[in-house]
Amino acid sequence: MHRKIFVAVLLFSVIAACSFNNKTDPPLSINQIIHLYADTYGTARMDETGDIVTENFRDGKPISVWVNDTWKKLHKLEFKKLETKILETKIEGNKAIVIVQGKIKTAAGETSHKEIYILEMVDGRWLIEDLRITDEDVLMTDVEV
Numbered sequence: 001m002h003r004k005i006f007v008a009v010l011l012f013s014v015i016a017a018c019s020f021n022n023k024t025d026p027p028l029s030i031n032q033i034i035h036l037y038a039d040t041y042g043t044a045r046m047d048e049t050g051d052i053v054t055e056n057f058r059d060g061k062p063i064s065v066w067v068n069d070t071w072k073k074l075h076k077l078e079f080k081k082l083e084t085k086i087l088e089t090k091i092e093g094n095k096a097i098v099i100v101q102g103k104i105k106t107a108a109g110e111t112s113h114k115e116i117y118i119l120e121m122v123d124g125r126w127l128i129e130d131l132r133i134t135d136e137d138v139l140m141t142d143v144e145v
Helices: 002-024 030-040 046-050 063-077
Strands: 080-092 095-106 109-122 125-134
Touching: 030 046, 030 080, 030 095, 030 109, 030 125, 046 063, 080 109, 095 125
Parallel strands: none
Antiparallel strands: 080 095, 095 109, 109 125
């Protein structure tokens, strides 16, 4: 009987400690979000990507469905992120714009482009709301949120 109570208290303590620890971790910075996206998108860590994008970005799909569908498409294309260089960041209230020089590789070859990330502050965390890709030069003043 005492052993069952001890195990129950121990289990509760571990769960509470883990929950408390997750809530006190500082939210990721805008740059950390961009680099996490680049490091996880299209990889076996794609589930981490789902945690840093909005429902709108996922076209309303649940994270698990979006991750599975997107990963399958990217795997078929032999997608690989080669370069992510943050060029400029602008924050206006609960919105942020980040312009990135990107380079990817697919079965069709390599390509360099600009990536324009639109982030939104949601419940104290930056999340990617939109991503636009272009091969044109982009100035921050050209980007509308």
